[in-house]
Amino acid sequence: MIIACYNIKGGVGKTAATVNLAYLAALEGARTLVWDLDPQGAASFYFRIKPKIKKGGKGLLTSKKTLNDVIKGTDYQQLDLVPADFSYRHLDLQLDDFKNPDMQVRKLLKPLKVEYDYIFLDCPPGVSLISENILNAADRIIVPTIPTTLSLRTLDQISDFCEKIGVARSKILAFYSMVDNRKKLHRQIVENPPADVPLLRTCIPYASNVELMGIHRQPVAVFAKNSKASQAYQALWNEIMSL
Amino acid sequence: MKSPQSTVFALEQETDVESVFELLRREYPVHATYEVQLERCYLDTFDWRLYRNNRVCGWDMLDGSERKKSKGIFFVRDKKTSDCICEYRTDRAPRFSRDIAHRTCHRILDDLLDIRALMPVVTVAVKSRQFNILNQEKKTVAVLIMENHVLTGRVDKTFLAGRLIVSPAKGYRKIFMQLRHYISAQLRLPCEQFALLDEILAAIGKTPGPGACAGVSKLDDSLNTWEAVRILLRYLFQVMQANESGLRDAIDTEFLHDYRVAIRRTRSLLGQIKHIFPARRQVYFKREFYWLGQITGPTRDLDVYLLKFDAYRQALPKEIQKHIASFHLFLERHWKIEHARLCCELDSKRYQKLIKEWHDTLDNENIRWSQAVASLETINANKPVRQIAGKRIVKLYKRILQEGNSITLESRDEDLHELRKTCKKFRYMVEFFHDFYPEVAVRNLLKAIKQLQDHLGDFQDLCVQTTQLCGFAEQMQREGLADTRTIMTMGILVEKLNVRKSVIRADFEHCFKTFAQPDDKVAFMNTFGLQN
Numbered sequence: 076m077i078i079a080c081y082n083i084k085g086g087v088g089k090t091a092a093t094v095n096l097a098y099l100a101a102l103e104g105a106r107t108l109v110w111d112l113d114p115q116g117a118a119s120f121y122f123r124i125k126p127k128i129k130k131g132g133k134g135l136l137t138s139k140k141t142l143n144d145v146i147k148g149t150d151y152q153q154l155d156l157v158p159a160d161f162s163y164r165h166l167d168l169q170l171d172d173f174k175n176p177d178m179q180v181r182k183l184l185k186p187l188k189v190e191y192d193y194i195f196l197d198c199p200p201g202v203s204l205i206s207e208n209i210l211n212a213a214d215r216i217i218v219p220t221i222p223t224t225l226s227l228r229t230l231d232q233i234s235d236f237c238e239k240i241g242v243a244r245s246k247i248l249a250f251y252s253m254v255d256n257r258k259k260l261h262r263q264i265v266e267n268p269p270a271d272v273p274l275l276r277t278c279i280p281y282a283s284n285v286e287l288m289g290i291h292r293q294p295v296a297v298f299a300k301n302s303k304a305s306q307a308y309q310a311l312w313n314e315i316m317s318l
Numbered sequence: 319m320k321s322p323q324s325t326v327f328a329l330e331q332e333t334d335v336e337s338v339f340e341l342l343r344r345e346y347p348v349h350a351t352y353e354v355q356l357e358r359c360y361l362d363t364f365d366w367r368l369y370r371n372n373r374v375c376g377w378d379m380l381d382g383s384e385r386k387k388s389k390g391i392f393f394v395r396d397k398k399t400s401d402c403i404c405e406y407r408t409d410r411a412p413r414f415s416r417d418i419a420h421r422t423c424h425r426i427l428d429d430l431l432d433i434r435a436l437m438p439v440v441t442v443a444v445k446s447r448q449f450n451i452l453n454q455e456k457k458t459v460a461v462l463i464m465e466n467h468v469l470t471g472r473v474d475k476t477f478l479a480g481r482l483i484v485s486p487a488k489g490y491r492k493i494f495m496q497l498r499h500y501i502s503a504q505l506r507l508p509c510e511q512f513a514l515l516d517e518i519l520a521a522i523g524k525t526p527g528p529g530a531c532a533g534v535s536k537l538d539d540s541l542n543t544w545e546a547v548r549i550l551l552r553y554l555f556q557v558m559q560a561n562e563s564g565l566r567d568a569i570d571t572e573f574l575h576d577y578r579v580a581i582r583r584t585r586s587l588l589g590q591i592k593h594i595f596p597a598r599r600q601v602y603f604k605r606e607f608y609w610l611g612q613i614t615g616p617t618r619d620l621d622v623y624l625l626k627f628d629a630y631r632q633a634l635p636k637e638i639q640k641h642i643a644s645f646h647l648f649l650e651r652h653w654k655i656e657h658a659r660l661c662c663e664l665d666s667k668r669y670q671k672l673i674k675e676w677h678d679t680l681d682n683e684n685i686r687w688s689q690a691v692a693s694l695e696t697i698n699a700n701k702p703v704r705q706i707a708g709k710r711i712v713k714l715y716k717r718i719l720q721e722g723n724s725i726t727l728e729s730r731d732e733d734l735h736e737l738r739k740t741c742k743k744f745r746y747m748v749e750f751f752h753d754f755y756p757e758v759a760v761r762n763l764l765k766a767i768k769q770l771q772d773h774l775g776d777f778q779d780l781c782v783q784t785t786q787l788c789g790f791a792e793q794m795q796r797e798g799l800a801d802t803r804t805i806m807t808m809g810i811l812v813e814k815l816n817v818r819k820s821v822i823r824a825d826f827e828h829c830f831k832t833f834a835q836p837d838d839k840v841a842f843m844n845t846f847g848l849q850n
Binding site: 124125145147 | 402406423458488489490
């Protein structure tokens with residue numbers, strides 16, 4: 076199953092969600108792969124893997140090199156990573172040269188679907204050809220959403236975008252991320268979710284342990300197993316799996 | 319690029335392990351991750367399906383007081399390299415592939431295990447230490463695992479040579495190759511030649527393989543009928559004995575199935591190759607093996623229903639599938655009763671007598687039917703087996719053609735059943751004596767007869783099931799296990815099976831024609847008829 080973690084907005088907890096959910100999937104024994112598609116390479120950083128691939132993104136699209144050739148094993152069993160590369164910032168332009176420019180990611184992932192039970196795509200923010208590729212390739216699109224008015228508006232935009240490019244809205248699984256219960260607005264929005272967009276029950280709290288992932292360079296469950304954040308990611312994974 | 323596989327180095331008894339790690343530490347940033355004592359139980363099926371497919375499967379439990387606190391780990395590994403193929407934490411080792419909750423493990427093992435159960439092969443105590451080789455980012459780029467194994471559960475503890483397993487992290491090939499070279503060239507550790515499981519099995523004197531069920535050795539042309547039949551019957555007897563304890567312990571359904579197939583083949587030989595036993599012995603063994611077939615039947619029937627239960631449920635519309643849940647309960651209950659009954663019969667004096675008599679008859683190479691040897695009763699015993707078997711095969715073939723040709727759309731179900739029985743006898747005879755005929759001709763003939771047999775088998779199964787399911791429904795009602803909805807659902811199921819039965823029945827003519835094509839008849843007579 077291909078699970079894309081996507082949002083038009085940046086800084087909403089996409090990478091943290093990808094890294095933690097992928098870790099939990101692998102912990103259960105599922106063969107799991109994360110593809111860090113964000114040129115910032117945060118997921119690669121969390122896994123202590125150099126954000127560089129030989130011949131860059133263009134090499135993947137044009138040469139005989141396959142994704143399998145650039146996969147790196149992480150420190151966790153059953154969990155592998157395709158590292159980010161700074162050249163991914165030009166991926167849109169490179170994709171545009173192909174006959175079916177919106178289906179190239181799906182094509183690249185096809186051979187890996189038999190080798191991995193879950194493939195997580197950590198997507199860069201924005202609406203672009205690469206987003207289109209990712210949404211077309213994914214079986215599930217998880218959308219971390221901060222409980223603010225603008226973020227909810229973004230969720231509508233994603234929904235419309237999916238419809239526009241022919242991706243079923245039912246693939247979208249939104250959840251509240253970085254929920255700060257000290258903020259009245261956050262509490263109000265979580266308690267009164269919008270009627271038109273289905274949201275998962277689990278909320279990921281705004282927690283220092285999530286930020287500490289950058290110091291430990293590990294998923295939360297590794298260095299703070301019993302923390303609220305770790306439990307929230309576990310609950311989120313259970314909920315996604317129960318669907 | 320394919321990732322390199324793990325390399326296993328031998329740590330002989332005189333090797334100073336601490337010095338090895340000290341030297342490694344000087345060269346590489348080594349980080350100790352864990353040191354544990356485990357109890358490892360290796361698992362495989364009765365017929366070593368995993369071993370034969372280069373897989374090792376087992377169940378690791380922490381030793382001592384830690385065991386209660388944590389779950390065990392069920393793993394599947396490559397036998398030669400010890401590379402982990404998949405593993406997951408679980409409270410108890412699975413027995414059947416259906417018990418494996420983990421999707422990948424299930425997928426890998428389901429094809430190999432089919433309906434066979436995993437059984438403990440051997441238990442070893444393992445002391446395991448893991449060290450990671452890190453890069454500048456403190457990321458693991460290779461893993462070193464040192465393991466020491468002790469065979470437990472024996473009078474004397476047997477210590478096996480330690481092993482150092484060096485595993486690459488995916489995508490870090492260069493460092494792995496350097497590390498491997500360093501260990502072999504600088505530390506001078508030899509590569510381990512044998513898989514760990516092989517070493518353990520050799521130490522306990524177990525030989526993996528099909529064992530008693532390996533098949534029969536090539537039959538020589540020069541054998542007389544008694545010598546050849548004795549070889550075949552002895553083999554079938556070995557299969558029965560090899561499966562008896564498994565069927566008593568109800569490890570999996572294949573034990574009883576294989577046991578019954580061996581009985582059926584024995585009966586077939588006794589019936590088809592006549593005049594090699596004195597008449598009284600022949601009658602006794604035929605009667606007793608028939609009895610053995612009868613007493614094992616009810617448990618096997620219930621096994622089949624339980625194995626088919628999911629297919630029955632799937633055949634029903636989704637909304638009524640739940641109504642046959644109590645049927646499963648009924649089958650399980652009655653299976654327990656029938657199995658206990660079967661075990662009682664296997665403990666009976668009658669069974670023990672049969673086994674002893676049969677054993678004595680087959681085990682005594684020089685047995686002579688002293689009074690009867692020259693009489694008509696054992697007239698075939700000294701004749702060339704090829705002649706006797708060949709005549710029988712041709713006769714059965716002609717009988718198949720005759721019975722098959724006489725079946726019309728109006729024929730009774732029993733006529734098809736009779737034809738099926740003849741086909742079975744024929745197939746067994748061809749399989750028993752295939753060594754005397756050209757391989758390709760035998761293969762083609764067996765393929766053709768199997769297709770016809772499968773067709774007739776499906777039809778017969780449906781005949782039995784439709785009748786038996788109605789009987790079960792009534793019995794369930796009497797036992798208070800079926801309400802109206804269950805009875806109606808079972809009725810729907812019977813109806814579906816009846817429809818399927820009609821389709822197969824209508825297709826018989828075509829199926830038989832395919833078997834009895836004029837060209838094939840000529841080919842058969844050329845191969846089997848003329849050879850005689």
